[in-house]
Amino acid sequence: CLTMVTDVDRSDRTADEIFADVLTPQGRSQMGALYTELHGLGEFHRSRLVGRLVTGYRAADAVLRHPAARRNRPDGRSILPRVEEHSSRRLIGRTMLMVDPPDHTRLRRLVSKAFTPRSVTGLAPAITELLTSQMDDLAERAADGAVVDLMAGLAFRLPVAVIGRMLGVPAAEQPGFQQMVRDLNAVVEPLADSGDLSAADVAADALEAYFKDLVRERRTRPCEDLTSALISARDDDDRLSENELVATLVQLFTAGFETTTNLIGNGMLALLENPDQLAALRADPSMMASAVEEMLRYDSPVQASSRVTSAEIVLPDGTIVPENRFLLVVLGAANHDPRVFTEPQRLILRRAEAPPLSFGNGIHYCLGAGLARLEARMVFTELLRRFHTIELAGPPERQAFMTIWGLSRLPLRME
Ligand code: HEM
Numbered sequence: 001c002l003t004m005v006t007d008v009d010r011s012d013r014t015a016d017e018i019f020a021d022v023l024t025p026q027g028r029s030q031m032g033a034l035y036t037e038l039h040g041l042g043e044f045h046r047s048r049l050v051g052r053l054v055t056g057y058r059a060a061d062a063v064l065r066h067p068a069a070r071r072n073r074p075d076g077r078s079i080l081p082r083v084e085e086h087s088s089r090r091l092i093g094r095t096m097l098m099v100d101p102p103d104h105t106r107l108r109r110l111v112s113k114a115f116t117p118r119s120v121t122g123l124a125p126a127i128t129e130l131l132t133s134q135m136d137d138l139a140e141r142a143a144d145g146a147v148v149d150l151m152a153g154l155a156f157r158l159p160v161a162v163i164g165r166m167l168g169v170p171a172a173e174q175p176g177f178q179q180m181v182r183d184l185n186a187v188v189e190p191l192a193d194s195g196d197l198s199a200a201d202v203a204a205d206a207l208e209a210y211f212k213d214l215v216r217e218r219r220t221r222p223c224e225d226l227t228s229a230l231i232s233a234r235d236d237d238d239r240l241s242e243n244e245l246v247a248t249l250v251q252l253f254t255a256g257f258e259t260t261t262n263l264i265g266n267g268m269l270a271l272l273e274n275p276d277q278l279a280a281l282r283a284d285p286s287m288m289a290s291a292v293e294e295m296l297r298y299d300s301p302v303q304a305s306s307r308v309t310s311a312e313i314v315l316p317d318g319t320i321v322p323e324n325r326f327l328l329v330v331l332g333a334a335n336h337d338p339r340v341f342t343e344p345q346r347l348i349l350r351r352a353e354a355p356p357l358s359f360g361n362g363i364h365y366c367l368g369a370g371l372a373r374l375e376a377r378m379v380f381t382e383l384l385r386r387f388h389t390i391e392l393a394g395p396p397e398r399q400a401f402m403t404i405w406g407l408s409r410l411p412l413r414m415e
Contacts (some may be wrong), residue, residue: 013037015045015053023049023191028402031303032345035333043337044319050190051326057341057354058316060334063327065362069307070100074324079308080187086197088187088204094247097255097364104363107248110233110240111367114166114226120370123162127378130161135382142414147393150410155264156257159375163256167249168214168225180206181254185404190304190328192401204250211249215242226252252368259301260372262406264379265396267295269410271380272392274347281349282384291349292376296335297356298347303332303405305360331357332405387414 018037021027027034035055038045043056054060063069071079078098080089092098096107113119134157142148160174169177183203186196214227222228227249234240240248271278281291307327314320321327335356336344342353359366366372383390390412397409 015041015055016047016049019045019047019049019053023402025398025400028398031332032336035330035336036338036345038330038333039336039338043317044315044321047328050328052321052328054327054329055333055337056317057334057337057339057357059319060329060331060357061361062316063307063313063329064305064357064360064364066313068309068311068313069327070310071098071104071307072100072310073308074310079306079326086187086201087208088184088197088200091204091208091247091250092184092187094244095251096248096367097251101363106239107244108363108367110230111226111248111252114229115367115370117370120374123166123371124374124378126165127158127162127375130165131158131378131382134158134161135386138414139386142387142412145413145415147411147413150268150412151261151265151407152409154379155261155268155407155410158264158379159257159260159372162371162375163253166226166256167253168218168223168227169253177207177253179203181258182399184254185258185401188306188403189401190306190403207250207254208246211246211253214249215246255366256368256371258404258406260368260375262301262404263292263296263372263376265407265410266299266301266405267292267376267380268383268390268412269396269407270295270298270347272390277347277349278390281380285381285384287349288377288381289373290352291380292373293356294347294349294351295376296358297341297351298335299405300332300335300356300358301406302358302360302403303330304403305329305331305364331360383414389413389415 015038018034022031022034038055043059045053045055047053054063073079078093080093080098083089083093096104099107134154138148138153141153156178160177161171164171164174180203183199184207186192186200189196215231218228218231230245230248234245281287307329309321309323309325311323312320335358338344340354359369393413394411396407399406399408
């Protein structure tokens, strides 16, 4: 009874008031509590701020899988606002992430082969090699109790090295991309301001120029990499325009690391804040697969995704959403829905309830989910094997954006 009274008290605030807090730097530090407050109001909310907010797990899952929940408005305009003014939005707007069938089907089919379970398993030896050398560096720097930043030392380095190697981006050039990719993330941020978008445009132009050059080079000297494979798919039967080819390469490169970086950073922080769970994982590393699923749920590296309705749709609870309505699907909130997850604010590494929606669902379900899971499992297995003690050595620092959700610094002491 007491809990119910508290819930009623909290629901005095509207969904917009609560979500406005989520979008402030201070509010974001209490995201879990704010999501709980939103759940008290239902699964779906009208919002003056962003159109409509979908926060319930069942509603979010239904929207993500609905054929009439799309990326482009019924009149063909992109869901991304003011596309013509921003080169970053034009670039992302050409990727499979932002287009609808039949273009989506064609673009996704061309790259799917590189991400089948078999292809991903085949990457394990290369990941082991990269991980071993990066862990050696980290161990060396962490010697004698020195403080190391897990984000710079590993969480960023490994995913960029893996996707960089797949695409043929030389290792020496990879560190230069970190800030560019961070800047480009503004493109999917609901309330990015004009300064953020200008920085995203500069980053998009630089990434586009870089991959245009890489394509030019690989056309003369093909290698055994995904860039060369995509060029030959394009040149053989012209199923991919030159613009689409470059946009696809930029997307694979950028989608491939900041998100996995955040899974490693958010996951490590979650373990450190829940020492009983960290100890349980050390005692039984065979639960690594479910542990990584729980990390994905508990502090999701991508918090939101947007859609627009091309026809009226009906949600599982009977809510009717008319045609041409913008929907912000809050994946992070759905993953904390108390109607689906018991004690959603607790990290329970053996949890086996519904699959988290952290990789989305439906036709845009993350193409790199298998790769991200493999990298995270390998990273946590190796971190726990090499270091008996891992402790926070200072306050972690959060990045500013909410959609791509992660840390910029995680200072640790490791022995
Ligand atoms: C799509 C999350 C890693 C490539 C998505 C979507 C989410 C997501 C939520 C769907 C977005 C939507 O429906 O609006 C994540 C997370 C990752 C991760 C949390 C790491 C923990 C990767 C990696 C790659 C990748 C490693 C590739 C190397 C893609 C691509 C799409 C996508 C290509 C677009 C798929 C489509 O539109 O059909 N990702 N991702 N992602 N992701 Fe990931």
